[in-house]
């Protein structure tokens with residue numbers, strides 16, 4: 116029937132239910148089967164582009180048909196990131212409870228900028244923020260911004276740092292910018308994550324004008340080198356540390372470095388995108404000793420906590436510095452009273468999705484004990500994989516596995532091993548039983564594994580380790 120208006124405006128309750136149930140049915144089928152299929156996409160980017168490429172539609176079409184077609188087209192290009200044997204990069208598995216809460220966040224369509232527009236979203240964020248400080252055992256009076264990920268959490272922490280170290284010398288960076296400002300010295304470990312350098316670049320602090328501190332074999336800042344560098348500091352300074360090196364999982368020596376930095380008035384920011392979650396597991400917490408002394412911390416929900424993407428947390432000890440660095444003021448925005456909290460005061464965005472719902476739901480579902488058990492399991496699984504592949508001649512585990520990250524190398528030393536390692540990675544990925552990627556570490560080609568999927572168990576570890584050994588044997592056969 117031609118109603119004369121667009122089909123979506125005319126959508127009745129039955130059509131609405133069909134559309135959303137259909138999307139749910141697709142999601143359920145996908146998630147139920149992901150463990151059994153190829154653990155890599157069957158089509159690459161170029162092929163996916165060819166699948167999707169089309170001129171802008173001149174007229175609309177029914178929603179159900181579009182969703183069906185989207186699923187059919189997209190699925191060959193999906194990576195099994197929600198599967199049990201995905202070890203690429205550092206990628207959480209979007210736990211179903213988080214996904215369900217996130218669906219509702221989309222369905223409710225809240226613009227979570229402020230507490231008047233979105234009371235439920237703002238309140239759930241406030242509670243989730245308190246829970247995060249509790250489970251990560253950071254100062255309970257710290258402020259928390261729910262951002263898109265650790266890249267922006269690093270940006271927010273460093274923006275607060277920039278504000279505070281310049282405020283202390285009488286410079287208002289928010290108003291005046293950096294033109295004519297007293298210079299800020301930035302000290303950072305040589306093996307810091309690339310996104311910290313991006314954050315410095317966004318803030319006008321430059322990714323190149325930093326003082327890089329030499330690191331040890333695991334990527335941890337060397338104390339004597341740090342001491343020599345901080346001794347020379349005179350004036351505003353920021354020190355960037357790391358909890359969980361992306362290759363080795365190692366932690367900087369917080370307990371030694373932070374007091375030295377503070378003695379010079381420096382702000383200490385910690386990138387703990389995944390490693391900060393070691394705080395939630397009593398057996399691992401000692402590795403992070405002293406981290407609670409820092410001034411700001413960045414971490415992710417969408418990695419070890421298993422929330423869906425995009426979910427990161429910017430945590431700042433000095434709530435005032437956090438707010439001043441981020442606040443957006445306008446006459447049409449409501450003011451906050453004591454005890455009220457506007458999500459946008461702690462993040463760069465104004466309009467934003469209500470990502471507090473997913474964080475809240477996951478933390479309620481797993482509880483303190485569930486998070487601790489998951490983190491412990493992933494570290495146990497990582498050690499299991501390392502032990503199992505290490506029995507195979509020609510496979511080297513390059514460091515003691517102390518967290519969830521590990522580096523493997525194939526075929527001994529030198530350029531031939533680089534090539535053999537590259538070929539083993541390619542073979543493993545083609546086989547599709549599990550997925551791991553490559554990285555460069557200390558001028559060597561390595562295979563990197565990150566055990567951080569909710570679904571990865573000890574049994575999956577054995578399958579994955581055997582797949583790695585099989586790939587290596589196949590490469591040797593040529």
Ligand SMILES: *Cc1c(COP(=O)(O)O)cnc(C)c1O
Pocket residue numbers: 205263264265266267308310311359360361386387388389415427
């Ligand atoms: C993943 C990661 C980041 C970046 O986080 P995003 O969530 O991808 O923005 C920063 N630092 C470390 C150590 C990471 O592992």
